[in-house]
Amino acid sequence: MNNDVSWMLDGVLEIPGALHAVLISADGLLMAASKEVGKDNADTVAAAMSGVQSLSRSLAFFVDGSDLKWRQTLVEFDGGWVFLISAGEGAYLAVSASIDIDMADITFRMQQLVGQLGKALTTPPRENTGARP
Structure with missing residues (x-):
């Protein structure tokens, strides 16, 4: 299963003033980052x-x-x-934003994203059980 959910993080950045997003594990490992965040910076943030x-x-x-x-x-x-919220069991979502961000809007969008991430991270891989060799 491809668990690369980096592309999903970019959706939260549609809010004016939202800058970057990272998804991290509870033990501080990077799980995903929005496309504008370099690997070294994302690891540090995580x-x-x-x-x-x-x-x-x-x-x-x-x-x-x-x-x-x-x-x-x-x-x-x-x-x-910097906003940090729970993103499910053992995961956190961090989003950086400019000073003039609409706080209600960004936190709402982050909660929406967490719901989508939860589904993406727990969905089992598809199998074609009806395929014949």
């Missing part, structure tokens, strides 16, 4: 985002003292944002 997610998850108690489920991390920079 490792860093895994750490950011881990740190964010460890702060759940700070909200109300209990072990809440982590949903999203948002990092703000002078010139933009």
Whole structure:
């Protein structure tokens, strides 16, 4: 099965101000990147985002003292944002954006993409069981 879902990441970049997207595994390995992200940068982002997610998850108690489920991390920079959300079991989606991004729009599009990615990553390969030699 071809699990290259890089082309799917480009859909989230249709939102004005969305810049780059990467799909990473929980252990920090790159699973896919949008076409404008170089391999070295994508690997660096994947490792860093895994750490950011881990740190964010460890702060759940700070909200109300209990072990809440982590949903999203948002990092703000002078010139933009990085959004990080769960993309299913053991995967995360990170998207960078300019400072003027419509936050509701980008987070909605990211959730849509996560739904599509989940189907693509769990769909078994097609087999032609009725074929005759």
